Amino acid sequence: MTTSKKSSVAEIRARFDADVERFSRLETGQVATMDAVVCMNLVAEAAAACSPASPRVLDIGCGAGNYSLAFRDRVPEARFTLVDLSRPMLERARERLGGSVEQARQGDIRRLAFDAGRFDVILAAAVLHHLRTPGEWRTLFAAAHRWLRPGGGFWVFDLVDHEHPAVRALMRRRYGEYLEGLGGAAYRDKVFAYIEREDTPRPLGWQLRLLHDTGFASVDVLHANAGFAAFGAIKARSARKRAA
Numbered sequence: 001m002t003t004s005k006k007s008s009v010a011e012i013r014a015r016f017d018a019d020v021e022r023f024s025r026l027e028t029g030q031v032a033t034m035d036a037v038v039c040m041n042l043v044a045e046a047a048a049a050c051s052p053a054s055p056r057v058l059d060i061g062c063g064a065g066n067y068s069l070a071f072r073d074r075v076p077e078a079r080f081t082l083v084d085l086s087r088p089m090l091e092r093a094r095e096r097l098g099g100s101v102e103q104a105r106q107g108d109i110r111r112l113a114f115d116a117g118r119f120d121v122i123l124a125a126a127v128l129h130h131l132r133t134p135g136e137w138r139t140l141f142a143a144a145h146r147w148l149r150p151g152g153g154f155w156v157f158d159l160v161d162h163e164h165p166a167v168r169a170l171m172r173r174r175y176g177e178y179l180e181g182l183g184g185a186a187y188r189d190k191v192f193a194y195i196e197r198e199d200t201p202r203p204l205g206w207q208l209r210l211l212h213d214t215g216f217a218s219v220d221v222l223h224a225n226a227g228f229a230a231f232g233a234i235k236a237r238s239a240r241k242r243a244a
């Protein structure tokens with residue numbers, strides 16, 4: 001995978017700074033995403049089902065707060081720490097979540113530091129595909145594991161790649177047909193062009209293996225369709241030896 005010509009962090013921030021209204025509504029913000037609403041609800045429900053009472057939640061790449069809001073619908077007493085590169089996105093999320101917000105931080109998910117065991121739930125929706133090198137993914141997954149309490153859950157929805165070239169081509173064709181059905185060939189080409197410019201997704205199997213390798217005890221797929229997947233991992237309740 002070539003990452004050198006991909007958008008920089010500053011370019012990604014500028015794009016999202018200008019797109020707060022669209023991303024404040026799941027039906028319009030993620031229209032290019034297959035099964036966006038189904039996946040958001042599945043992630044929120046699974047995260048809520050595995051969470052203790054009064055959880056502390058970290059939402060990385062929170063955007064305008066859609067996933068935190070979906071979680072709070074199920075667990076009203078949850079307290080949120082929000083992180084996003086984009087100040088306008090973060091402000092919108094803070095506004096929408098009101099008194100449920102404990103902390104809002106503008107920053108890159110690669111540069112975060114939190115105390116070990118601080119959170120019960122970590123949400124990461126449509127953001128991990130901005131990580132570039134395998135080392136960045138490993139560092140982030142290991143950090144998520146460290147920041148969770150024993151029994152805490154890391155829940156992800158994202159664009160995913162495929163390992164076999166023929167399967168990748170098949171899924172690209174299916175996704176292309178979906179986009180064409182929404183907005184015609186020009187819309188399909190526009191979405192494919194920004195994915196090419198901006199995103200570096202990794203295969204689902206690769207991410208699931210990395211979750212195990214970074215210490216997570218149970219890993220479950222909630223939904224996968226063409227190039228999109230929702231999944232989660234739980235930190236063991238008692239100490240478990242990490243793979244080298």
Ligand SMILES: C[S@@+](CC[C@H](N)C(=O)[O-])C[C@H]1O[C@@H](n2cnc3c(N)ncnc32)[C@H](O)[C@@H]1O
Nearest residue numbers: 016061062063066084085086108109125126130
């Ligand atoms: C597609 S939006 C998804 C927002 C939200 N999670 C949702 O599903 O509605 C991606 C968000 O991730 C943020 N983002 C992208 N790269 C990031 C990074 N390296 N660190 C922090 N936030 C990032 C963007 O600013 C944007 O708000």
